Structure formats: C-alpha cells, structure tokens
Amino acid sequence: MKSNKFSQACLLDVSGELGTEARGILRDHVETYPAAMLEYDQVLLRFKHLNALPPLESQMDQVSLERMKQQVKQSLHEAVHQQQKTARWRMMRRWFYRSMSIASGVAAAVVIMAGIYIVRQHIQAHQARVMDAENTFQEMAESHLPYQANTPIRLIRTRIEHFGGGNVFDAESGAGSAGIMHLFNALDKIAIPGTEVGESQADNIQ
Amino acid sequence: MDAQAVTVLLAQCQAGDKGAWDALVDAYWQRLYGFAWRSTKNRDLAHDLVQETFLRVVQKLERYDHRDKFDAWLFRILVNLIRDQSRSRVRRPVRSTVVDSSTGAEMTDDIASRTGQPSDPVHHQEDVQRLYEALEQLPEIDRQVLLLRHYGEMPFKDIAKMLHCPLGTVLARAHRALGKLRITMEVSHEVE
Numbered sequence: 025m026k027s028n029k030f031s032q033a034c035l036l037d038v039s040g041e042l043g044t045e046a047r048g049i050l051r052d053h054v055e056t057y058p059a060a061m062l063e064y065d066q067v068l069l070r071f072k073h074l075n076a077l078p079p080l081e082s083q084m085d086q087v088s089l090e091r092m093k094q095q096v097k098q099s100l101h102e103a104v105h106q107q108q109k110t111a112r113w114r115m116m117r118r119w120f121y122r123s124m125s126i127a128s129g130v131a132a133a134v135v136i137m138a139g140i141y142i143v144r145q146h147i148q149a150h151q152a153r154v155m156d157a158e159n160t161f162q163e164m165a166e167s168h169l170p171y172q173a174n175t176p177i178r179l180i181r182t183r184i185e186h187f188g189g190g191n192v193f194d195a196e197s198g199a200g201s202a203g204i205m206h207l208f209n210a211l212d213k214i215a216i217p218g219t220e221v222g223e224s225q226a227d228n229i230q
Numbered sequence: 231m232d233a234q235a236v237t238v239l240l241a242q243c244q245a246g247d248k249g250a251w252d253a254l255v256d257a258y259w260q261r262l263y264g265f266a267w268r269s270t271k272n273r274d275l276a277h278d279l280v281q282e283t284f285l286r287v288v289q290k291l292e293r294y295d296h297r298d299k300f301d302a303w304l305f306r307i308l309v310n311l312i313r314d315q316s317r318s319r320v321r322r323p324v325r326s327t328v329v330d331s332s333t334g335a336e337m338t339d340d341i342a343s344r345t346g347q348p349s350d351p352v353h354h355q356e357d358v359q360r361l362y363e364a365l366e367q368l369p370e371i372d373r374q375v376l377l378l379r380h381y382g383e384m385p386f387k388d389i390a391k392m393l394h395c396p397l398g399t400v401l402a403r404a405h406r407a408l409g410k411l412r413i414t415m416e417v418s419h420e421v422e
Contacts, residue, residue: 032401035408041385070408073415077365077380078358080264084273093259096281100251103288108246 030060034067231257236300244291255284258301262308264381268365269312269374279315283308302392305382309374309392357415364414372407375400 033050036042042050054060081089231239239257242250262283266276286307294303365373371393378389390400 028402028405029398031405032398035401035405036386039379039386041387067405067408070405070412073361073411074376074380074408076357076361077268080260080267080381089260089263092263092277093255095277096259096284097252097255099281100255100284100288101248103285104246104248104251107288 030063031067034064035071037064038068038071233299237296240291240294240296240300251288254287258304259284261382262304265305265377266308266312268362268377268381270315275315279308279311282311286311299388299391301382301384302388305378305384306392309378360415361411364411367414368407368410372403372410375403376407376411379404 030053033042033046037047037050054064239250239253243254259280262280263276266279267273270276270279283304287304290307294300365376368376375386375389375393378384378392379386382389384392386400386404387397390397393400
C-alpha cells in the first residue's frame with residue numbers, strides 16, 4: 025500500500041467514513057506491520073487536534089444562538105411569503121395574457137368569418153345583379169326583335185301576309201310541293217323591311 | 231437527517247410550508263453558522279451570511295438537483311458567499327463590535343472569540359485559542375476542508391463533491407493541514 029494512500033485510508037477511518045470491509049482490511053494491515061501502526065497513530069493524533077476545536081454551543085450562550093436562529097427563520101418566512109406573492113402575481117399575469125390571447129384569437133376569427141360572409145354576400149349579390157341584368161337584357165332584346173324562334177317560317181308567314189292579304193301558308197303541309205317553289209320565287213321579289221330584294225329565303229328552307 | 235427525510239422536507243418547503251422551512255433551519259443552521267463564524271471570525275457577518283444562504287435556498291430550491299447531496303449544495307452556497315465576501319472585504323475591511331453582557335463593555339469580535347465562555351469545562355481556553363491561530367495560518371482551502379469537516383459535520387466524500395475535486399485531493403489537504411496544525415501546536419507549547 026502506498027504511503028499517501030495509506031494515510032488517506034487512516035484519515036477516513038479515524039473520521040469514521042470507511043466502510044466495514046475496507047476497515048477490516050486496514051485493521052489487518054495495521055496489526056501486521058508496526059510501521060503502519062505508527063502511521064495510524066500519527067493520523068489519529070492529528071485528527072484529535074481537529075476534534076479539539078470546541079463546538080459552537082460551548083462558545084456562545086444558548087439564548088444568543090436561539091435568537092439568531094429565530095431571526096433567520098423570520099427572514100426566511102418573509103422571503104417565502106414574498107416568493108409566494110410573486111409566484112401568484114406571475115401566475116395571474118400569465119392567465120391574463122393567456123385569456124387575452126384566446127379572446128383576441130376568437131375576435132380575429134369572428135372578424136375573419138364576418139369578412140368572408142360579407143364578401144360572399146357581396147359576390148352573390150353581384151352575381152344576382154348580373155343575372156338579373158342579363159335576363160332583363162335578354163327579355164328586352166327578345167321583345168324588340170321582330171322574329172324569335174322559327175324565324176324562317178315566321179318570315180314566310182309575314183311575307184305571305186304582305187303578299188296575299190289573308191292567305192295563310194301552312195309550311196308543314198306544303199313545304200315540298202312544286203307550287204310552293206313558285207310561291208317562294210315570287211316572295212323573293214317582294215321587298216320586306218330589313219331584307220334585300222332578291223335575297224332568296226328558299227335556300228334556307230331547302 | 232437521512233436523504234429521504236431531506237427530500238420529503240424539501241418537497242414540503244417547495245410547497246410553501248413554513249413549518250418545513252423552520253425544520254430546515256433547525257437541521258442546518260448550527261452547522262452553517264459554526265463554519266461561517268470560524269471562516270469569517272465575525273459573528274455578525276457569519277449570521278448575515280448564513281441568513282443569506284437560506285434566502286438563496288428559497289430562491290434556488292426549484293433548481294436544486296435532487297441527485298446531489300443537499301448538505302453539499304447548501305455548504306457550497308455558503309462557501310461561495312464567504313469567498314465573495316472576503317474578496318469585497320479585502321477592499322473594505324469590516325470590524326463588528328460585540329457587547330460583553332457581564333461588563334457591558336464593547337469589544338471587537340476577534341477579542342470576543344478569544345475570551346470565550348468561562349463555563350466551558352471541556353477545553354482549555356489557551357489551547358483552543360492556539361488552535362484557532364494555527365488554523366489561521368493554514369492556506370484558505372486547507373482551512374476550509376478542516377472547518378467543513380468539523381463545524382459543517384460533512385464527510386470528506388461530500389467535501390470533495392462540494393469543492394469539485396477528487397476525494398484523494400481533499401484527504402491529502404486534510405492530512406497536510408492537520409500535520410501543520412499539530413506542528414504549530416507543538417511549537418507553541420515548546421515556546422511556553
């Protein structure tokens with residue numbers, strides 16, 4: 025065993041910090057070697073000097089010790105109280121900020137939803153107005169046009185009315201006969217407002 | 231106080247139980263004060279430093295790692311405070327006065343510690359004073375180890391943890407310091 029390690033082991037032993045097993049080994053070593061015994065005694069003697077330092081109680085009266093201890097306790101209570109107050113205040117502030125952020129989040133969501141609703145309403149209203157305008161325009165256009173659906177037949181009917189003054193032409197019954205071809209040729213020669221003279225309508229029917 | 235009891239006590243302290251704080255002061259105050267007093271040689275200053283140590287515990291208890299030994303943690307706070315204080319004291323020396331209750335006379339703390347209590351039956355006052363003087367002559371770190379062991383009632387193992395150095399180093403310091411202490415005591419006896 026190295027000398028310094030041995031001294032340290034002795035110091036641990038005299039200070040009561042050595043484990044049972046290690047203590048047994050050390051005791052065996054000390055009892056075996058006289059030099060080790062001498063070293064052990066030296067360490068023990070040195071340690072006794074430390075233990076000769078008087079304890080606190082023997083140097084100060086108990087009343088003073090107790091008074092100082094009470095002062096420490098008092099200041100500790102104040103510090104604990106202050107810390108609890110600070111912790112409560114911090115928690116309240118945290119709750120306040122948390123609830124404020126939740127409230128502002130909800131408010132923002134409401135504003136966004138309302139915005140979306142208003143924009144959608146606006147778009148729908150706009151679309152309705154456009155559709156209304158289209159319908160109105162279409163109705164107006166249709167009401168001002170001279171002919172609507174089946175324009176060629178109507179045109180023929182109008183031309184017949186202009187031509188014969190009372191003979192109604194039945195297109196379905198007579199559209200394919202030779203006689204009607206003559207009629208068309210004759211009709212083409214009649215001028216109608218909005219059409220050129222000689223412009224054949226018979227081509228459309230054919 | 232065993233580790234489990236300390237853990238329970240600290241949990242109660244964290245919950246804000248003032249009774250638990252009182253129990254903590256009862257358990258550690260005397261050891262802390264004894265160490266602080268012998269380190270600073272000033273009762274008032276030692277009292278202030280111990281008080282400050284407990285206040286730091288109130289502030290830092292949430293950060294205390296329960297794997298560390300509480301004693302070591304507590305004494306580390308005190309040792310740091312003493313170190314900070316001694317640094318500032320170098321710049322601005324402080325000397326407190328103590329009123330002698332028997333005579334009413336004021337005396338410096340140094341003298342007060344020399345006078346001691348007359349009712350002390352165990353120790354010879356001159357020997358004790360010589361021992362204190364021998365302690366004063368030790369390097370600070372060696373003195374700290376001995377005071378932590380004696381007044382702090384800390385095992386060398388915990389002192390090593392507290393000072394962040396190997397156990398062998400602490401034991402070597404203690405061994406060397408005790409050797410010097412013994413030599414000083416023997417020399418002063420021979421002089422007489």
